[in-house]
Amino acid sequence: MNQFIVLLRGVNVSGHNLLPMKELKKVMEDAGFESVATYIQSGNIIFKSSESNNEHIKSLIIELIQKHFNLSISVFILSKSQLLVIMNNSPYKDEVDTKKLYYIIFDQTPSNELVDKLKNIQYPPDEYFIKDSVIYLNCHNGYGNTKFSNNFFENKLKLKATTRNWNTLQKLIEMTE
DSSP, rough: EEEEEESSSSBTTBSSSOOOOOHHHHHHHHOEEEEEEEETTTEEEEEEESSSOHHHHHHHHHHHHHHOOOOOOEEEEOOOOHHHHHHHTTTTTTTOOGGGEEEESSSSSOHHHHHHHHHHOOTTTEEEEEEEEEEEEEOOTOGGGGOOHHHHHHHHHHSSEEEEEHHHHHHHHHHOO
């Protein structure tokens, strides 16, 4: 059995894209996914499947959500090892309070050209670092007060992304054990 970590983009935020995790868990179990567990209401799911093709699983989840909840949601699939690499690569992990650390995960690596254009945009005291398909974000005054939002980076880099804080990613890793 293969274990997967799924992050859904933009569910249950400010009354939009309402997707009850308990109901989604049942729908996924009925579709054949095993050991389905969710964490908080922001679209974090862990499960097992004999399927190994991430794109096929992603398509199935998108289809299930569309069919049962009439929502079009972006789906990001990771393995535990990928999540560990993401967390360990943060240049801020040893420097600041983990409550100020956020991870913006893209569905693919942004183009170098668009990343280069971002280098001139700064909003101190917040800072970010881009590595591969992740932006490591250090929000000194909290994510709710930063101009470096998920939407900001999606618009600048022309890619879909989802954002999670350090605590959520740490909890997802713990749930896989």
